[in-house]
Amino acid sequence: MLTGYYQVLMALVLIAVAVVLSRWQRARLEKDLLVGTVRAFVQLVAIGYALEFIFDLNHPLLILLTIVIMITVGAHTAAGRVREVPSAFGIALLSMSLGTFFTIGLMLLTRIISTDPKYVIPLAGMTIGNCMIATTLGLERIHAEIVGKKEKIEAILALGASSRQASLESCCVSVRAAMTPIVNMMKVIGLVQLPGAMTGMILAGASPVEAVRIQIVVIYMLASAVGIASLS
Known part of the structure; x- marks a missing residue:
């Protein structure tokens, strides 16, 4: 090509x-x-x-700095979509950081991937991008839920419930909304959609079987990262 x-x-x-x-x-x-x-x-x-x-x-600090910058830009982008949510940037930054560093760190510790930046940075980029989408969807939905159910939440609080108990239903709805894209992707991957990592490897000349193995690892990584970002 x-x-x-x-x-x-x-x-x-x-x-x-x-x-x-x-x-x-x-x-x-x-x-x-x-x-x-x-x-x-x-x-x-x-x-x-x-x-x-x-x-x-190939310096560890430069790799870390690159990932931090990517997360910061992603958090700023996510927060820009939900300006009406208080502390949206801080929430997005924390959620995306937890999802990214936990997942990439675990993959490094278990030697699923090497410390070579040509593996770490692209995988971190995929993770950050998906966490950004999930965080944006989650914040948008939780804001809409709380605004739409304001009277119901206030009534529950008046009955003596904690703020966590009063907002639990809305939080569950927002988590489901945040995770819907990755769950849908997992359902149709290989049938309707040939994902980016797999397509890129095939175009680069790798065998389809090898590309599939890498893609399975990537999709599990993304599901884990999105789950952590959504729930945090």
Whole structure:
């Protein structure tokens, strides 16, 4: 498969189709699509060179710093979607940190993966991305639940229940909402969807069987991380 910048430029035809359709349907998404296209290109090229530098240096502190920055950016993005939730950034930062560091740390301790940054950083990136989505969904749902059931919660509190008891039902609903994407993915993986790690390995020339083994580890890792982030 060719991977030069010529092919990347030719792929812009796909974006052009989306822009034309948006203009035709008067969806007014042309600007967002164009800005997103440019940002995706610049960000991915920049991270490509940055990762090449990090992989060559192979220093534990630099790897840790990279993961911390990724978590911080992810938490800021998640908090930006739920500005009405008090301390949203702190909650997102804590949840994503717990999910990421516990899962990646356990995989390192059990030698499922090596300490090589070319394994640790991409897997951490997958974990952080999924934790960010789960955290955003969880915060959105818990806010909607509490606002929508305000009178019911106040009545339960008036009867002497603790705040934890009064909000337990809403918390359970938010956890289910946060974990729905990863649970759905696990149900259809390999049938409807060929996930990123597996697809990337096959495109890179690995055997499908080897790619499947790696993908099984990855999907279990993501399920664990999302579960921890959602419940914390």
